Amino acid sequence: MSTEAHEESDQKVIVEALSKGPSLQNCNPSSRKLCEADFVLGVPLELSWEMVEEMTFGFRTRIILGDDKSEYLAYEGLLPVYGYQVMVKRYSTSDSSRSWSKDVLEAEKKATLSMHHKNILSLAGYYQSENTTILVFPSTKRGSLDTNLYGSRGKHLKLTFQDKLKIAIEIARGLRYMHEESPQGPVVHGQLLISNIFLRRDLRPLISGFGRATWLHLKQLTKPINNQKxxxxxxxxxxxxxxxKSDILSYGVLLLRLFCKTSVPQDDKTLLDWARPLLMKRAFHELLDEDWEDVDMHEMFRVMCTAFQCTMPCPDLRPCMSMEKFFVKCNHHLPSISDNIFHEREEEAEIDRYMLAAVRLATQAQSVGNGVHVTAKP
Incomplete structure (x- = not known):
């Protein structure tokens, strides 16, 4: 039998096993009850190596990632508690990276226990030894955003403009929660990349990869707020x-990668050097793929204005996520920016001017149709 035939046979066995779920007959009853209780409470399960091998069928369920520079190998699997489909990340650790992998695990556990939001991917289980760190997450069906945008082995999902707009808005909601609504204080992601965004079957994005996250401490106010800015x-x-503000910059880069043509530069600095001059000239048609048929020019202007503002070289001029949610929100009402409790005074005039310019340009674009280079000034 040829190698290809062996691989095809193995794949059929794995698919059949995935559909049935792993056997639980060898599990200790008391340990299983404890695992089930933790699972229901959302506490990451501490797994044995045997359980990890069982859920990945001996690590034969490899997932091809879009990012060749990924720090881990990914596998499909079934969590041996309920037969729950999962994604398994395997980090191989050396002497130099052992401390780092431990920090990654602790950060992921802290993120799961401290943040609960529909756009954040929580850790389901883990295993750690001297040589290996395993992180187990709920399966997201469609994989990472970069795989869907750029594909693996030449295949990628065709996302419409409205699909991408929905994804952008929900990522903004998740990031806003992290920065301004997290119960244990602001959380900075530190590595907000398209490879760390995973999509459910319904295209709901889930922010993952909290290994480099930082939990910030709020200062105690010396004076009451009294409804003042x-x-x-x-x-x-x-x-x-x-x-x-570095997270805001990353969100701006993410918007460019999400909405711009797939042939954009892979290096972030090169991407910004290429895109920002075009954004300043309002030459949005040079940024987009030619085959988009459902582009709403009004919303596209808003998205590109958001990307431009988020990638400002001066961090003070980048907006906060409570504003960012409104920048890309899919409606025709521009809410008052002064409603934002985290509003920076020096941003107000710049942002108001920029948003008014965006509306004016969008109105002109609606009248002339798609793909027109509009050069009107605010």
């Missing part, structure tokens, strides 16, 4: 503000 500096020190 507050600056980030009233809550965070300068170093913490810089970390928050």
């Amino acid at each position: 507050c600056s980030l500096r009233d809550y965070l020190d300068l170093e913490s503000i810089a970390l928050v």
